[in-house]
Structures are given as structure tokens and as C-alpha cells.
Amino acid sequence: MRKSFLLFVAAPLLAEDTLSLREAVRLALKENGAVAAANAGVSASEARVEEARAGRLPKLNYSESYTRSNNPVFVFGALLTQHQFGPENFDIGMLNRPASLNNFQSLVTVDQSLYDAGQAKNTLKSAGLSHQMTQEEQRRTRMQVISGVVRAYYRVVLGAESLKAAEQALRSAEADLKRAESVRAAGMSTDVDVLSIRVHLASVTEQRIQRAAELDVAKSALNDALGLPLDTGHILATPLAPLDLPDLALASFEQDASAARPEARQTRIAADLAKVQSEAVRSALLPQVTFHGAFEADRQQFINKGGANWLASLGLHWNLFNGGADKARIEESTHWMERAHADEQRVDSAVRLEVRRAWADLRAAQQRIEVAKAAMAEAEESLRITQNRYEAGMSNVTDLLRNETAVLESRTRYLAAVHDQRLAATMLELAAGRLSPDSEVLN
Numbered sequence: 001m002r003k004s005f006l007l008f009v010a011a012p013l014l015a016e017d018t019l020s021l022r023e024a025v026r027l028a029l030k031e032n033g034a035v036a037a038a039n040a041g042v043s044a045s046e047a048r049v050e051e052a053r054a055g056r057l058p059k060l061n062y063s064e065s066y067t068r069s070n071n072p073v074f075v076f077g078a079l080l081t082q083h084q085f086g087p088e089n090f091d092i093g094m095l096n097r098p099a100s101l102n103n104f105q106s107l108v109t110v111d112q113s114l115y116d117a118g119q120a121k122n123t124l125k126s127a128g129l130s131h132q133m134t135q136e137e138q139r140r141t142r143m144q145v146i147s148g149v150v151r152a153y154y155r156v157v158l159g160a161e162s163l164k165a166a167e168q169a170l171r172s173a174e175a176d177l178k179r180a181e182s183v184r185a186a187g188m189s190t191d192v193d194v195l196s197i198r199v200h201l202a203s204v205t206e207q208r209i210q211r212a213a214e215l216d217v218a219k220s221a222l223n224d225a226l227g228l229p230l231d232t233g234h235i236l237a238t239p240l241a242p243l244d245l246p247d248l249a250l251a252s253f254e255q256d257a258s259a260a261r262p263e264a265r266q267t268r269i270a271a272d273l274a275k276v277q278s279e280a281v282r283s284a285l286l287p288q289v290t291f292h293g294a295f296e297a298d299r300q301q302f303i304n305k306g307g308a309n310w311l312a313s314l315g316l317h318w319n320l321f322n323g324g325a326d327k328a329r330i331e332e333s334t335h336w337m338e339r340a341h342a343d344e345q346r347v348d349s350a351v352r353l354e355v356r357r358a359w360a361d362l363r364a365a366q367q368r369i370e371v372a373k374a375a376m377a378e379a380e381e382s383l384r385i386t387q388n389r390y391e392a393g394m395s396n397v398t399d400l401l402r403n404e405t406a407v408l409e410s411r412t413r414y415l416a417a418v419h420d421q422r423l424a425a426t427m428l429e430l431a432a433g434r435l436s437p438d439s440e441v442l443n
Contacts, residue, residue, distance in 0.1 A: 021153050021238040022442045024226060028149045029142060029437060031227030038134075038141040045131040052127035055120040058112040065107075070100040078103045081298040083307025104306070106297040114314075117286035122276055129273040133266055140262035143435045145225070150426045150442070152222040157240045158419045159215035162412060166208040169408040172383075173201040176400060179391050193397040200401050204408070242369050242418050243425055243441065250359050253432040257351040260433030267347045271340035278333035285326055287318035351431065358428040365421035372414035379403065379410040 019027070029035055069075070075098040079085040082103070088094070113120065177197045183189045220230040258264055292313045299306025319326065383403040389395035422441070429435040 017235065018237045019234040020236075021150065022437065024153050024222075024234075025146050025149050025437050025442060027228075028145050028226045032145050032225070033227055034141050035138075035145055035227075038138040041134045042131070042138050045127070045134040049124070049127045049131050052120075052124040055123055056113075058110050061109045063105075063107045063109075065105045067103045067105070068100055070098055072096060072098055074103075075099075075101045078298060081296070081307060081309060082300055082305065084300065084305060102300050104299045104302050108295045110291075110293045112291045113288065114291055115287075115289040117283040117288060119280065119283055119288070122280035122283065125276045126273060126280070129269050129276065132269050133273075136262040136266045136269065140266075143262070143430055143433075146435050146437065146439075147426055147430045148225045149222075151423060152218070152225040153236065153238070154240065154419050154422050155218040156215065156222050157236055157238070158415055159211065159218045160236075161240050161415050163208065163211040163215055165408060165411040165415065166204065166211050168411075169404065170201070170204045170208050172404060172407070173197065173204045176387070176390075176404065177201055179387065180397065183391065183393065188393040189397070196397050196401060200404065204404075207408075240415060240418050240422070242366075242421055243443075245362075245366070245425065248359065248362070248428070250356065253355045253359060253428060254352045256432040256434060257355045258348050261351045261431075262433065263347050264344075264351050264433075267340070267344040271337070271344055274333065274337040274340040278330070278337055281326070281329045281333045284319060284329075287316055290315045290317070351433075354431040355428065358424060358431045362421065362424035362428050365417055365424045368417035369414070369421055372410065372417045376407075376410040376414045379406040383407050 067074070067078075072095060076085075076089070076095065078101055079089055177194070180189065180193045180197045184191065184194055219234075222234070223230045223232045226232075292311075292315060294311040295308065296310070297306060297308040383406070386395050386399050386403045390397070390400045425441040426435065426439075429439050429441055435441075
């Protein structure tokens with residue numbers, strides 16, 4: 001089956017590279033825009049953590065300014081800070097109407113929080129938890145991209161196999177038409193049989209045209225999932241063959257989903273984040289102590305005629321009353337915590353339900369494969385017998401056409417069952433939070 005599939009897909013694409021499903025997944029994780037966006041989000045959250053960590057360190061600033069004025073207060077103060085004040089500056093006339101004065105000021109300040117009631121610590125915790133949230137979002141995006149690639153990849157493979165089945169049915173219908181014409185020539189049937197088969201041949205031709213169009217769309221959808229130009233060609237190497245899966249324990253998948261699904265982890269992180277934010281709101285009620293230091297140099301000219309001074313101060317800030325806003329914020333944070341815990345329980349139930357749905361779909365698809373495989377073999381054998389009987393004049397055209405249709409339908413159902421089994425296995429891995437570029441379902 002694999003050899004025939006490769007020949008079918010590769011015929012018009014001899015200059016293209018072979019692409020297995022696993023290679024397609026790795027290519028998508030490299031090229032898909034959703035993955036790039038998720039990676040950028042993680043990098044941004046890492047920078048936010050560093051920003052929060054910097055909140056514990058002192059703030060050092062430097063500024064340079066130039067001022068010129070004849071404002072009496074400005075001139076009097078500037079002369080003092082420049083260390084240029086002399087006895088002549090006590091003259092009443094000069095005090096009231098001083099000449100304009102330049103002041104070049106260089107200022108270095110340092111600010112450090114000595115006690116902030118845990119504000120910086122809570123900010124850092126919040127940033128760290130937000131970073132974990134974006135990491136889980138990144139993992140969820142990667143798994144969704146993988147599942148999307150699997151879906152698009154097998155849609156192309158199914159489309160190619162369905163087109164091949166339609167072409168096979170078309171060849172069989174053409175052969176039936178020749179049989180009917182031979183039987184009519186021998187005087188064993190009428191034009192009715194020939195016309196009936198021609199109608200059937202037209203129907204099969206329409207199906208072949210439709211499936212060819214669907215295959216072209218599926219190829220473009222695969223390129224979209226890979227993050228490549230829509231017209232990029234590929235030779236798909238992974239065949240549409242049933243997976244040989246062992247007995248799967250539902251409980252194991254449910255446990256993994258509860259523990260490993262990004263959505264479940266995000267709700268737990270959200271609960272922790274709500275708790276930290278509640279602590280931050282409460283800590284705002286406590287006093288805060290800060291240190292401020294400054295070194296200042298003031299000069300009449302940029303490099304001379306000046307002096308320097310320094311300043312050091314301690315500050316205490318205590319929010320004693322702000323109209324009840326703090327109380328409201330504390331109440332709000334409590335409700336957000338309640339919501340986070342409720343979301344945690346809701347999401348846990350939802351992911352377990354998804355596991356059960358995917359597990360049931362997989363079991364049903366496996367059973368359908370066996371039924372469809374047996375039905376396809378029986379339909380093919382029935383058609384062979386009917387064709388021989390019709391050629392010998394022992395069967396009518398209605399039986400022939402019914403068997404032709406049954407063969408095409410049974411092949412289509414078998415391919416659909418295999419396709420659904422492959423997707424269901426992938427969806428089960430996704431629902432359990434296990435799906436990765438190394439998952440066995442990509443083999």
C-alpha cells in the first residue's frame with residue numbers, strides 16, 4: 001500500500017522532497033506563525049520577570065539641566081548652591097533686581113525601598129506565575145499545531161487514496177461498458193443495459209472530478225498548517241494504514257489529562273496567581289519605608305564657578321484611610337480566588353470528558369476498520385462473480401451496477417475508518433496532554 005501511494009502522489013512531483021508525518025510536524029513547529037507568536041509571548045514574559053526582579057534593586061538616575069533667569073528667588077538660591085554668594089549680593093538693589101544668571105545643574109539620585117511590606121516579592125511572584133502561564137500557552141499552541149498538521153496531512157493522504165479508489169471505479173465502469181456492448185452485440189441484452197452503465201460511468205466520473213478538487217484544497221490546507229506558501233508541493237511518505245495500538249487504559253489517560261493538559265495547569269496557576277494578588281492587596285495596608293539620596297553640582301559655567309552638595313533622607317508612607325477602596329480591593333481579590341478555584345474544577349471535568357470522547361472515538365474507529373475491511377473484501381468478490389455472470393448472460397445490469405457502487409462505497413468507508421482511527425489516536429494524545437513531536441501516533 002505504501003509503495004502504490006508514493007507512486008500515485010509522486011508522479012507529478014518528481015522534483016520535490018519526501019515528507020513524512022513526523023517531518024511535517026517538526027517543519028510546522030519551526031515555520032507556523034502561531035508557534036512563533038507563542039514563542040514571542042514566552043520571551044516577553046521572561047523579560048517581565050526580569051523587570052519585576054529589578055524592583056528590588058536601587059534606582060540610580062542622572063540628569064543634566066540648564067536654566068537662565070533673573071527671578072530674584074532663583075538668583076539668590078542659585079548663587080548659594082553655586083557657592084558664589086558674597087557680601088555684595090546683600091545689596092537691596094541687587095536682591096530686588098538681580099542680573100540674569102546661568103545655572104548648569106548635574107544631579108545624581110539614588111532611591112531604594114527598605115521595606116515595602118512584600119510588594120516587590122509579590123510582584124516577582126506574579127511575574128513568575130504569568131511566565132508559567134505563557135509557557136503552558138506555548139505548549140498548548142504547539143500541541144494544537146501538531147494536531148492540525150496531523151489532520152491536514154491525513155486529509156491529503158485520504159484525498160489521494162479516495163481519488164485512486166474513484167479512478168479504479170472509473171476503470172471498472174469502463175470495462176463494464178465494454179462488457180455490456182459485447183453482450184448487446186451478441187444479442188443477449190438491449191440498449192437499456194448499455195445506457196444504464198453509461199449513466200453509472202458519468203456518475204463515477206463526477207465523483208473522480210470532485211475528489212480531485214478536494215485533494216487540491218487539502219494540499220493547500222496542509223501548507224497552511226505547515227506555515228508554508230499554499231502552492232508548495234510535497235511527496236507524502238506516511239501511508240494511510242491502520243495503527244497497531246495496544247489496549248488503552250482510560251483511567252491512565254484521564255489522570256494524565258488532569259495533571260498534564262496545559263488548560264488544567266493554567267487553571268491551577270491562575271488560582272496561585274489570584275492568591276498572590278490577594279496578598280499584594282492586603283500588603284498595601286502596611287507601612288513602607290524608602291531611602292532617597294542625591295548629589296548635586298551647580299555651576300554658572302559648564303565647567304567652573306560652581307559648588308556641590310548632597311542630600312540623604314528616609315521616608316515613611318502609610319495608607320491609613322483611602323475611603324474604603326482597600327477593603328473593596330480585598331473583597332474583589334477574594335472573589336477572584338473563588339472564581340479561579342471554580343474554573344479549576346470545571347476545566348478538570350472538561351478535559352476528562354474530552355479524553356473519554358477521544359477514547360470512545362478511537363475504539364469505534366478500530367472496530368469500524370475491521371468491519372469495513374471485511375465488507376470491502378466481500379464487495380470485491382461479489383463484483384467479480386457478478387461481472388462473470390453478466391458476461392455469461394446469467395445476471396442483469398442492475399445487479400452489476402449495485403455491486404460496482406457497493407465496492408466504491410466499501411473502499412471509501414474503509415479509508416474513512418483508517419483516517420478516523422489515525423485522527424482519534426492523535427486527539428486522544430492531545431486530550432491527555434501527551435502529544436509531542438516524539439509521540440508514537442506520528443509513526
